[in-house]
Amino acid sequence: MFRTFGISASRRSGALAAPALLLALALGAAACGGDDTSSDGAAPGDGGPAATASASAAGKVTVSPAAGKSVAPGTPVTVTAAGDTLGTVTVTPKGKASDGVDPVEVTGKLAADGHTWTSDRTMTPGTAYTVTVTATDAAGKQATTTSDFRTTAAGKVNGVTATPLNNAVVGVGLPLSLAFDKPVADKAAVERALSITTTPAVKGSWGWLTDPLTGIQRVDWRPDTYWPTGTKVTLTARLSGIDTGDGRFLRRDIHDTFSVGTARISYADLAKHTMRVTENGRTVKNFKISGGSSAFPTWNGTMVVMAKQSTVRMTSASVNIATSEDSADFYDEDVHNAVRITTSGTFVHAAPWNDRYMGKQNKSHGCIGLSDADAKWFFDSAVRGDVVVSTGSTRAVVDKGNGYGEWNLSADQWHALSALA
CATH class of the missing domain: 2.40.440.10 (L,D-transpeptidase catalytic domain-like)
Structure with a gap:
């Protein structure tokens, strides 16, 4: 017999989950307002002070975006210290995003000279963030600076479905696959946010495909040859805040693992x-x-x-x-x-x-x-x-x-x- 996508089944087996290109994950969540209040009690955008500081760090540490600003999720966060040496920098969400999504904490890197810190990822749309900075002056005195800003909400969103999930054990031919609700224009931006680690090490690549029947676009990671039996695979997809094109944002990161069974x-x-x-x-x-x-x-x-x-x-x-x-x-x-x-x-x-x-x-x-x-x-x-x-x-x-x-x-x-x- 021969059939196409869309034919109903009267009884279904529970042995296998449906593939990514035939499924849609429920990425939405109940709306829950985030905390829009800055460290001094003023809401971002209300003209509150740019930062609160203690000791000699006041006036020496500059945070961008400035407090009270509302910026695009892809805006880099930078922290600079004039004369002082930066210690720790955290960029932490305050509550949930405006659409109820759990927002990501923003990571970054400190320059070799110790005076500049720059974020290395995008942020969750519709989220209030607090930047907390410790810095040390020439006399060895440490001070803390905090600053609040907010990312703009996503007017349009793009959903993504990952396969496989939930520590599944799969056959040697199953690629790691991410299928998108809407076509991705900026494929490079998405791919740069994807990371895969394998034990043992396996050589392979991401590749972009479109299903000729459904029109669903996806990016798969396929090994050069079939997976070796026993391989452990971990996916880290830092997708939250990426504009896939025309202002259509991804909202969630994906972290998952699976392993390879019998060949x-x-x-x-x-x-x-x-x-x-x-x-x-x-x-x-x-x-x-x-x-x-x-x-x-x-x-x-x-x-x-x-x-x-x-x-x-x-x-x-x-x-x-x-x-x-x-x-x-x-x-x-x-x-x-x-x-x-x-x-x-x-x-x-x-x-x-x-x-x-x-x-x-x-x-x-x-x-x-x-x-x-x-x-x-x-x-x-x-x-x-x-x-x-x-x-x-x-x-x-x-x-x-x-x-x-x-x-x-x-x-x-x-x-x-x-x-x-």
Whole structure:
């Protein structure tokens, strides 16, 4: 069977979470007003004093943005000390952002001479911040300076969905993926805010893709070759306050980890009507299959398990094959043990109606069909990120953005899709 995104499921498996490009995270939160009061009781913008200070630091430390100012989230924070030496500098949010989001604390770096501190990231929109500075004069006397300012609220926002999340254990082919609600114009700004660490060290790159079916844009981090089994991956995405283009802001940072499990790679030969399943390089199963017919061939190329559902309703109308029951290609079926490998609707699933063709002919509408018993084994074993390599079909190689089709690119081709290449 062959179906596209949007077909309903009557029963769903809880074994796998849906992929990023098919999901939307609930990024909003209940509105909660932040504390707009500066250190002296005046609200930013009310013309309060620029800072409060103690001892000899008064007049020697300058903070920008000045107290009471309302600035864009991407505005750098700088602290300078005339003659004194800076000690600690903190830029701390006061309460929640105006839209209820938990704002980020702003980090920065101290210059080698000890007289200038500059922030190294963007700030959360709609947030009141307090800058607290300690400085020491030539006589060794320390003083503290504080100053308050506020970031402007985001008139437009962009949501982002990360995959995988929550310490998931995934297959060797699943990239780290961030999908955006709206297209990103300033891809370089987003990519500069992303950091990935792996244990052991793994070479790879970020790359930008657009799903040809849904139009969803995403940036994925893909290793040059499949993940080594046992790899631990940590993502740090300092996205809060980044303008993705035309004043549309991201509001949250993302921090998450996942790990890589069994190297499960299946090889479907559409010409021989067989599929061989390997685990950590060892063949564990050989199946007879029936793939897509000559009229509706299965994709060639490398695909990745995105999700699985115990029952999926598949219809010919949903893929514009046939809408009339009079058509020989009409179907409307509840399909069991369905493992999705493309956004466009390619599954590995049970196809008992084609049992007589298993191992002999390709008779499906694009999916890879198995017997009931074989489909159950494959379904029970599959996890997000497992790899399915399809060869011997008359159809083209699957598009790089159709599911996780990026494995059909060489490492050099993939690196070229980075906005910082």
